[in-house]
Amino acid sequence: MPISSKAVASLPIYRGPLPHITTVERLPVTVYDQPGDASRAVAREIVDLVTQRAAAGKQTVLGLATGSTPVGVYDELIRLHREEGVTFKTVVTFNLDEYWPMPTDALQSYHRFMREHLFDHLDIPRESIHIPDGTLARENILAACAAYEEKIREAGGIDLQVLGIGRTGHIGFNEPGSTIESRTRLITLDSVTRSDAASDFFGEWNVPRQAITMGVGSILAARRVVLLAFGEHKAPIVRKAVEEAPCSHVSASALQQHADARFVLDRAAAARLSRFESPWVVGPLDSMGLEWTDQLTKKAVIWLSLKLGKPILKLTDEDYNEHALQDLLSCRGRAYDINIEVFRSMQDTITGWPGGKPGASRRPHGGSDAFPKRVVIFSPHPDDDVISMGGTFIRLCEQGHEVHVAYQTSGNIAVWDESADRHVDFVEEFCKAFDVGSPTSDGRAREIADRIRRFLREKPPGAVDIPELQAVKGLIRRTEARAGARYSGVKPEHIHFLDLPFYETGRVRKKLIGPDDIEITVKLLDEVRPHQVYAAGDLSDPHGTHRVCLAAVLGGLEAAKDRPWAKECQLWLYRGAWQEWEPHEIEMAVPLAPDEVVRKRMAIFKHETQKDRALFPGPTDPREFWQRAEDRNRDTARLYDRLGLPEYEAIEGFVRYKP
Numbered sequence: 001m002p003i004s005s006k007a008v009a010s011l012p013i014y015r016g017p018l019p020h021i022t023t024v025e026r027l028p029v030t031v032y033d034q035p036g037d038a039s040r041a042v043a044r045e046i047v048d049l050v051t052q053r054a055a056a057g058k059q060t061v062l063g064l065a066t067g068s069t070p071v072g073v074y075d076e077l078i079r080l081h082r083e084e085g086v087t088f089k090t091v092v093t094f095n096l097d098e099y100w101p102m103p104t105d106a107l108q109s110y111h112r113f114m115r116e117h118l119f120d121h122l123d124i125p126r127e128s129i130h131i132p133d134g135t136l137a138r139e140n141i142l143a144a145c146a147a148y149e150e151k152i153r154e155a156g157g158i159d160l161q162v163l164g165i166g167r168t169g170h171i172g173f174n175e176p177g178s179t180i181e182s183r184t185r186l187i188t189l190d191s192v193t194r195s196d197a198a199s200d201f202f203g204e205w206n207v208p209r210q211a212i213t214m215g216v217g218s219i220l221a222a223r224r225v226v227l228l229a230f231g232e233h234k235a236p237i238v239r240k241a242v243e244e245a246p247c248s249h250v251s252a253s254a255l256q257q258h259a260d261a262r263f264v265l266d267r268a269a270a271a272r273l274s275r276f277e278s279p280w281v282v283g284p285l286d287s288m289g290l291e292w293t294d295q296l297t298k299k300a301v302i303w304l305s306l307k308l309g310k311p312i313l314k315l316t317d318e319d320y321n322e323h324a325l326q327d328l329l330s331c332r333g334r335a336y337d338i339n340i341e342v343f344r345s346m347q348d349t350i351t352g353w354p355g356g357k358p359g360a361s362r363r364p365h366g367g368s369d370a371f372p373k374r375v376v377i378f379s380p381h382p383d384d385d386v387i388s389m390g391g392t393f394i395r396l397c398e399q400g401h402e403v404h405v406a407y408q409t410s411g412n413i414a415v416w417d418e419s420a421d422r423h424v425d426f427v428e429e430f431c432k433a434f435d436v437g438s439p440t441s442d443g444r445a446r447e448i449a450d451r452i453r454r455f456l457r458e459k460p461p462g463a464v465d466i467p468e469l470q471a472v473k474g475l476i477r478r479t480e481a482r483a484g485a486r487y488s489g490v491k492p493e494h495i496h497f498l499d500l501p502f503y504e505t506g507r508v509r510k511k512l513i514g515p516d517d518i519e520i521t522v523k524l525l526d527e528v529r530p531h532q533v534y535a536a537g538d539l540s541d542p543h544g545t546h547r548v549c550l551a552a553v554l555g556g557l558e559a560a561k562d563r564p565w566a567k568e569c570q571l572w573l574y575r576g577a578w579q580e581w582e583p584h585e586i587e588m589a590v591p592l593a594p595d596e597v598v599r600k601r602m603a604i605f606k607h608e609t610q611k612d613r614a615l616f617p618g619p620t621d622p623r624e625f626w627q628r629a630e631d632r633n634r635d636t637a638r639l640y641d642r643l644g645l646p647e648y649e650a651i652e653g654f655v656r657y658k659p
Contacts, residue, residue, distance in 0.1 A: 017041070024274045024282055025242050027255060028262035031270040035230040038264050039072030042162070042226055046077065047086050049160055054090045061092045061152075063161030063219070064118075065172075066110045068544060069228045070162055074118040081122050088122045092155050094148075095131040096163070096172040097213035100141070100186060102134030107464065108200050109134065132184070132212040141212065145184040149218065161222035165229050168192050169237045169250030173213035176249040180257070182215030202413070206461040216254050225261035227252060232538075232579055235272040238265060242273060278303055281324045292331045294345070299584035300328055301342040302643065311644025312343045346645055349589045354392050354654075355401045355532060368568040372401040373531040376524065380536050380549035381411040382481035383607040386488065387629050388576040389534060390600035391592040392652050397489025404494040404528050405485045408549045409503035410474035413465075417456050419609045420472045424449050474499075476609055484606035496524055502548055513551050521556030529565035533557070537573025537655060546576070554657075571657040580632050581653045583639055588656070591648035592633065601626050 016037075017030045032038040050060045064070070080086040095110060104111040111131050119129055130151060136144055152158060163171045168190050174182065175190040188210050189197075198204035219225065229238050241252040242263060255261040267276070275282050279290055280300055290296065304323055305312045317335045320328060332338050351357075355373045375396055379385035385393055385405050396403050428449055448468050455466050465473070478497055485495050500517045525533075535553040536546045553571070560566050572588065575581055592600065604626040605611060611624060623631070633650035641647040 026245075027242065027258075029242055029270070029273065030262060030264045031267060031273075031276075032265070033267055035072055035266045038228065038230070038266055039070075040076050042228065042264055043073045043076035043080065045226070046073070046160060046162075047080055050088060050091055051086070053159070054087075059090045059092055059156075061094070061155045061157065061159045063158040063163075063214070063222055064093050064095050064114065065162050065164045065228075066095065066097070066113045067164050069164040069230055071117055073162065073228070077118065078121040088124045091122075091124050092128040093124060093130060094152055094155075094158060094214070096219075097211055098132040098134040099208040099211045100134045100136070102208060104133075104135060108197075132214075134212065136212075138186075141186050145186070145212065148184045148214075152218070152221075158222035160224045160226065161219055163219070163225060163227040163252075165227055165234060165237060165241065165252050166193055167196060167233065167237055169241055169252045171216070171219060171227065171252045171255075173211040174216050174219075174251040176251070178216050178251045179248060180220065180246075180254050181217045183218050184212065184214045186210055186212055201461065202463075203461075216251050220254060220258055223260065225255060225258055227255060227261070227263045228265075229263065229269040230266045232268045232271060234265075234269040238263065238269050239272040239274075280327065284327060292328055295584065297328065297332060297338065298342050298345060299582075300325055301338060302346075302583050305643055306639075309642070311642070312346070313339050313644050315339050343644065346583075346640070346643060349586055350591060350640075350646070350651075351588060352395070352591060353399065354588060354590050355396050355399060367570045368531040370531055370568075372399070374402045374528055375404065375532045375534070376528050376530045377403065377405045378533065378535040378549065378553050379405060379407050379481075380546045381409060381414070382407045382477040383411070383484065383604065383610050383625070384536055384546075384576050385481075386484045386600065386603040386607070387625050388536065388538070389574040389652050389654075390488065390603045390629070391596050391633070391650070392534075392574075392590045392654075394488045394596065394599055394603070395590065402494070403490050404496060404524075404530070405481075405490055406496040406498055406524055407478075407481050408498050408500050408552065409545060410470075410497075410499055411477040412470050412474035415473035415476050415609050417459070417469075419476060420469055421453065421456060423472060423476055424452055470504075477607075480607045480609065484603045487603050487606055498524065500549070500552060502552075503545065513548050513555070517552045518555040518559055521552050522559050525556055525560050525566075526563065529563075530569055531565075533569060533571045534574055534654075535571060535657075536576060537657070538575035538579050558659075572654045573657055574652070574654055576629075580636055581655055583636075583643070585655050586636075586653040588654040589636070589640065590652045590654070591637070591646075592650040592652065594649045597630060597633070597650050601630065604629065 017032050030038075030041075032041065046062065053060045077086075077088075081088065095114060098110045099108065102109050106112065111134075114129075114131060130148070132148060133144060165171060168176055170176070170178070170190070170193065173187050173189060173193070175187060175193065178187075189208070194204055194207040194209070197207045201207045237250070237252070240250050241255070244250075244253065246253040246256050270276050275288060278300075279285060279288055282288065285291060301312060301315070304315060304319060304325060307323065308315070308319060310319070315335050317329060320326065320335050328338065329335065355375060356367065356369070356371060358371045377385050377389070377393060385407075393403070393405075427445065431445060451466070452469050452472065455469060481497075482492070482495055486492065498520050500520060502513050502517050533553065535550055537550060538546055550573075557566065557569070557571060611626070630650065633652055636651040636653055637648040640651060
């Protein structure tokens with residue numbers, strides 16, 4: 001039965017911002033549970049401003065940003081225009097920046113980005129749209145930058161400036177060292193910025209080295225500024241920009257000096273702010289609308305243990321009193337009792353039987369008593385299963401469970417052109433060696449091979465692959481995934497390739513999740529009727545695929561929630577190469593022995609095109625994916641050891657999803 005568009009978005013209902021009471025943050029910060037909530041709120045703020053000024057006979061001048069962060073705002077503006085009749089005819093826009101040199105119709109051009117994501121869908125007059133020109137000759141840039149500033153002044157200045165923030169803390173392309181007086185200019189991009197942009201250009205070597213950007217001074221001249229940041233990977237730089245003194249090395253920190261600037265974050269991007277990371281050092285919890293729940297108590301005790309370098313069971317009343325946790329003692333009793341409570345809760349997370357042990361009465365996972373269990377492991381890319389939970393994957397198979405693995409996307413954009421060319425060569429040589437196929441089919445194969453090779457010879461930097469090359473790259477990832485799953489113990493008939501439609505654009509930027517993605521997911525779930533489901537929960541994935549794939553799993557489970565099998569089904573979230581769960585979050589910790597760590601590594605090695613040097617390694621990190629995974633798992637084991645728990649070689653951590 002087709003899945004309705006309502007089921008697509010088994011999304012949380014809209015929630016308003018979380019309370020903001022802190023003396024640590026140096027400028028206003030608004031935090032929402034979900035990025036969608038934040039985006040809708042900012043879009044409504046923009047619409048209210050446009051409507052109010054239009055009613056007074058005034059135009060509204062907006063400063064706009066590009067990148068994935070503001071897309072949710074732009075989507076909501078489009079919806080408000082189409083469904084609620086909001087007009088933008090009185091709006092004038094100025095974009096922050098553009099790569100240089102950059103043709104306006106190039107795939108990575110911000111001109112094209114803004115047309116596709118906003119301008120083609122609104123009624124803003126074309127003459128009211130302004131974006132820096134990346135096609136200018138170098139000798140004309142200085143004059144053009146001065147003219148851009150003059151146009152902003154002639155328009156009356158920017159009423160509301162929308163910003164994102166880069167990992168170096170840049171706003172616009174104002175890299176570290178940009179002064180507070182800087183204006184629109186040509187700037188050389190930081191290596192971190194170019195690395196972060198590499199995926200959009202199909203390789204860092206294709207990223208332009210320079211860009212034209214409005215300056216920090218240009219941004220501060222706006223009457224109101226809203227900076228958006230979503231995701232865990234933005235949390236460290238958000239904290240620097242918000243809680244530390246202004247510094248030219250973090251250009252976003254200059255917003256502290258603006259009379260009407262604020263940060264709008266989701267909970268993940270706000271995670272390193274003091275009021276979320278260690279609220280007890282900010283002030284009384286009741287002043288922030290918080291109380292000493294079991295989870296917050298666990299977080300505080302772990303924080304204290306690690307801060308002092310003492311195992312949990314050795315913490316004393318004095319330790320609590322001297323480190324801002326007097327309130328915890330007064331609410332929950334003496335240190336001895338709190339220590340035992342938290343220690344036992346950590347101890348109970350450890351299990352060598354992730355699918356449940358026959359006859360065991362006490363395990364952290366609970367769930368169905370069935371043994372063996374039917375298990376589905378959803379893997380966003382073809383290697384996330386073994387990278388993120390390879391040890392647990394192998395353990396589930398060895399312990400006799402019926403394990404299915406579902407690869408949600410083809411991962412075809414993450415294959416080097418040279419690898420694809422080599423595989424095409426292999427197919428041709430295979431056909432010759434064994435005289436395979438008829439003359440017609442051989443001719444067809446040669447035709448496809450010639451087309452691929454001709455494209456590769458003439459391929460412009462950052463170009464989208466032709467369908468035949470995309471198919472070859474997808475087949476390479478598929479055979480690697482199949483090899484990794486078989487090595488882990490999965491039966492061939494239990495390996496599923498979903499090829500969710502949202503991914504198949506040939507570009508890094510994907511489509512929104514749709515009913516087809518949910519329907520494919522539900523079909524598999526109904527086929528397997530799982531007791532356990534595992535899915536990627538590391539939303540710091542720099543390309544956003546993990547976030548969309550998790551939405552597909554959640555949407556599928558929501559659509560199937562009334563099925564009998566769904567009543568006992570549990571969803572466990574793992575994390576991959578970018579980040580691990582915080583220790584207070586982990587609800588199931590699966591320890592790995594030294595030989596199991598090696599087996600996991602060998603399963604990862606089956607993904608040959610991702611080894612040595614992955615095409616899209618994510619944020620700057622020289623380690624290979626298997627090294628990141630091993631280091632992460634060993635760090636988790638060391639952390640448990642430091643807290644006074646048993647010492648293991650490595651640990652894979654999981655969190656149970658609770659709607």
